[in-house]
Amino acid sequence: MLGNLTPEVQQTVLNRLNQRPELVMLDTMNFWMNEPFLPSLKEVIKQVDVLSINDEEARMLSGEYSLVKAAKSILAMGPTYLIIKKGEHGALLFNNDQIFFAPALPLEEVFDPTGAGDTFAGGFLGHLAQTQDHSFNNMKRAVIYGSAMASFCVEKFGPERLMNLSADTLEERVQEFVDLVQFEIDYA
């Protein structure tokens, strides 16, 4: 997981690895999408499997307002998967021929959104590391686990809510995501 730092540092980390990990995810932000950082950001993006950014950053990086067009343009830059985080409006996962949408859980109160993006990344990668399955179907689950973890993060200050979180409580929260979007269409 290449956290949001200068692209040069992210590149250095990749260079120093004796063996390339099975999956490399990169997080970045608007600041690095300007000169003089943009060329080195594009260079490191080319080498990762998953890029995770927010909607504003996806629009900035691609120059496209439509997130569907933005995703096509960004996937053409190299990553196999793109996650576009939309905060309280959920997150989108793209590869070249599929889109998955995970809602954010409607919450009574958002106490402190600090760290929600990093918590999402942790939940997402934690699920992939635990299951060792990098298929699109399992990435969808990973997005849900990441979203569930992020929904806890915002409930208290800093990492407070995460420090005493049990696996059972997490599974209950994941079930809330299932219930939130579940519907069945009967074709006559």
Next chain:
Amino acid sequence: MLGNLTPEVQQTVLNRLNQRPELVMLDTMNFWMNEPFLPSLKEVIKQVDVLSINDEEARMLSGEYSLVKAAKSILAMGPTYLIIKKGEHGALLFNNDQIFFAPALPLEEVFDPTGAGDTFAGGFLGHLAQTQDHSFNNMKRAVIYGSAMASFCVEKFGPERLMNLSADTLEERVQEFVDLVQFEIDYA
């Protein structure tokens, strides 16, 4: 379906019905949530089954920023179901103990959003009228049909895209919604 007009006109329509319909839905807007209209709006809202408004209006009507709190407050005003439309971010359906979230379909291009809300209402009520089933589960499907119809509406100017829409094309679009949010969690 009480369209977005002065609450007095909506009340008059209700009063003139010899028999109350099985289901009454009301659409309204921010303008009527100010004095001198607000008291009559609240009076008519009390009498309907489904209230359909957008997120900004839900916040204005309830005085709550959290949509979960806003929904509780608005459901206490009388309606059994509340739909909160979030435009490109989808729609939420609430009753007193359930929440359902329907995404908006990520589109390459939004040509003209005019009429999307009314098209949503038409698709929603069309599905309920056709199926004659007012359960929460069927209302979820109705929200998906409404969202699918709205996704066509914005693709062309005014009602152009809707005028030659076939049932098959609609079903294909509904399937895109299914694919967009579908995931399976395996509990170990």
